[in-house]
Amino acid sequence: MSFHADNDDKREKHPQAFPTIIIVCISFLLSLPLTGQNSTHKEQIRFRVMEWNLENLFDTRHDTLKDDREFLPDAIRHWNYSKYKKKLADLASGITAVGEWEAPALVGLCEVENDTVMRDLVYHSPLRELGYRYVMTDSPDLRGIDVALLYQRDLFKLLSFRSIAIPRFGKNRPTRDLLHISGLLLTGDTLDVFVCHMPSRSGGAKASEPYRLHAARQIRLQADSILKIRLHPQLIIMGDFNDYPANKVFTEVLQAFPPTGELSSHRLYHLLARKAKDKHFGSYKYKGAWGLLDHLIVSGSLLNNASDFYTDEDKVHVARLPFLLKEDLKYGDDEPFRTYKGMQYQGGISDHLPVYTDFILRYE
Numbered sequence: 001m002s003f004h005a006d007n008d009d010k011r012e013k014h015p016q017a018f019p020t021i022i023i024v025c026i027s028f029l030l031s032l033p034l035t036g037q038n039s040t041h042k043e044q045i046r047f048r049v050m051e052w053n054l055e056n057l058f059d060t061r062h063d064t065l066k067d068d069r070e071f072l073p074d075a076i077r078h079w080n081y082s083k084y085k086k087k088l089a090d091l092a093s094g095i096t097a098v099g100e101w102e103a104p105a106l107v108g109l110c111e112v113e114n115d116t117v118m119r120d121l122v123y124h125s126p127l128r129e130l131g132y133r134y135v136m137t138d139s140p141d142l143r144g145i146d147v148a149l150l151y152q153r154d155l156f157k158l159l160s161f162r163s164i165a166i167p168r169f170g171k172n173r174p175t176r177d178l179l180h181i182s183g184l185l186l187t188g189d190t191l192d193v194f195v196c197h198m199p200s201r202s203g204g205a206k207a208s209e210p211y212r213l214h215a216a217r218q219i220r221l222q223a224d225s226i227l228k229i230r231l232h233p234q235l236i237i238m239g240d241f242n243d244y245p246a247n248k249v250f251t252e253v254l255q256a257f258p259p260t261g262e263l264s265s266h267r268l269y270h271l272l273a274r275k276a277k278d279k280h281f282g283s284y285k286y287k288g289a290w291g292l293l294d295h296l297i298v299s300g301s302l303l304n305n306a307s308d309f310y311t312d313e314d315k316v317h318v319a320r321l322p323f324l325l326k327e328d329l330k331y332g333d334d335e336p337f338r339t340y341k342g343m344q345y346q347g348g349i350s351d352h353l354p355v356y357t358d359f360i361l362r363y364e
Contacts, residue, residue, distance in 0.1 A: 047155060047185075047309070047359040050098050050319075051108040051238040051294055053197070053283075053352035054091060055339050058113045058144075059120070060084055066144035068113065076343055087339060088120055090349045092127035095150075098319045098354050103130040107150035108195040110176075110240045110352075112136065118148055135181060137163040140174035147179050147195045147239065155361075156191070157184040164222060169214045175199045178219060186363040187308040189234060192226045194219060196239035198249070212243055216253040223254075227266045227299065234309065235299035237268070240352065244291050245273035256297045259313060265301035271316040271357055272296055280333075283318050283353045288331030292318075294355045308362040316357035324353055 058071035060081050071079040095107060112118055115136065122132050135158070136148035151158065164178040179195040196219060199211040219237065227233045237256075243249045250256045250270060258274040272292055275281050282290030296316055304310055326348065328335040337348030 042308070042362040042364050044360060044362045046102065047106075047361040048099060048102070048104040048356055049106045049108075049236060049238070049296070049359065050095070050104040050354055050356040051110075051195075051240075051296060052094070052098075052354040053110040053240040053294060053350060054112060055350040055352065056111055056113075056145075057087065057091070057109075057117050057121070058084075059116050061116075063114065063144055066113075067142050068144050071113075077340065077345070083345070086347070087349070088117075088125040088127075091121060092125040094319075094321070094324060094349055094354065095127060096130065097321050097323075098356055099130075103132070103152060104150075104356065105152045105155040106193065106236075107132075108193070108238045109148045109150065110145075110195075110197040112146050112148050113144050114146065122150065133158070135161040135179070137177040137179045139163070139177040140165070141176050142173055145176055145197065147176055147197050149179060149181050149193060149195050151181075151183065155186065159183055159190065164218065166215045166218050169211050172199065172211050175211070175215060178215075178222065180222060185234075185309055186361060188363075189232055189309065190230065191234045191236065191309070192230070194222065194235075194237045194239075196237070196241070198239070198241045198243065201242050209243075209248065212241070212249055213253055216241075216249040220253055223268065223299075232301065233265065233299050234301055235268075236302070237297040238295065238355075240293055241295050242293055244293070245270055245276045245295070250295075254297065259300075259303050263300040263303050265299060265304070267300050268297050269300060269303060270295065270297050271311070271313055272318075272355065274313060275316070281318065283355055284351065285328070285331075285335045288328070292355075294352060296355055296357055302359070305360075309359055311357050311359045315359075317355070319354040319356060324349055 069075050070077050073080045118134050118136055122134050132150040134148050134150050137146045139146050159182040161181040166175050176197040181193045183191055185191050198215050201208050226235055254268055256268040256270040259269045276292040282292045283294040302310055325334045326337040336351050336353055338346050338351040339348050
């Protein structure tokens with residue numbers, strides 16, 4: 001009772017105090033920043049991921065520890081410095097063109113010989129204008145073939161990378177290592193990327209399949225580890241698998257199928273498998289038939305459009321750029337413009353077409 005009496009007394013003594021206080025309080029509140037709105041506002045950018053088999057990117061020097069003699073100036077292919085420099089410039093043009101108005105954030109590369117060719121591509125070709133950095137494997141492959149990843153440092157902060165050997169399988173020759181890269185996105189989340197180049201089909205698809213299945217089990221093992229360890233696993237697997245989406249590598253070992261129904265963040269999904277059912281769709285052409293040897297696989301968490309980093313099937317493509325293609329005089333239609341056809345120099349860029357997908361990245 002006394003409290004209310006005191007307030008009444010104050011009102012009588014200062015009849016203008018309360019309206020003045022209310023006006024001051026409202027003015028003060030209006031002057032405050034709308035922190036709730038600012039904290040929820042996010043920038044949105046495109047984050048393009050690309051993969052490309054470069055068809056034997058060799059330098060012109062002999063590595064005494066590798067079987068690279070066919071790519072020496074005095075060897076059967078007559079590979080020389082001018083051809084090498086042309087190929088570097090053409091590859092730079094290809095990567096730039098796939099990026100369109102922005103450089104691809106990540107570029108997985110297959111069939112690169114060594115650190116020399118990667119340095120020449122990244123720092124001494126027109127690609128230097130895009131400011132890439134790279135990591136790569138150092139594989140026991142007898143020819144010296146490796147895989148690599150280019151990355152844009154402002155979009156992908158490198159945390160770690162490692163080269164994972166594929167254990168020997170029977171009497172087969174050693175194959176390329178698996179490259180595992182971890183990096184930090186602008187969202188603050190970790191993205192894990194695997195780049196691979198599976199054992200070839202030399203000796204026939206059926207006879208060589210067990211080796212690819214063996215290599216795929218190693219990829220599956222590494223992927224499962226990431227999916228279990230990470231609180232919010234975000235995983236991309238890309239590369240030349242030397243197999244098609246319907247083959248056992250994908251259907252039985254990796255169990256990577258087209259996204260459908262309810263998606264799981266701890267399963268793998270093949271972004272290109274559905275499109276690959278079209279007989280005119282592919283990254284490689286063999287005896288007149290297009291097929292998909294280059295693949296992009298993601299964990300289910302990267303298909304959630306409510307997250308800050310995601311993609312979907314509509315955003316994935318094979319880059320059918322005109323200068324990467326030529327007329328197929330034997331089978332009709334077109335085909336990749338290769339550097340070599342057999343041992344005959346063609347002057348083209350690669351026997352594979354690049355594949356790529358766009359992620360939407362939102363960050364504060």
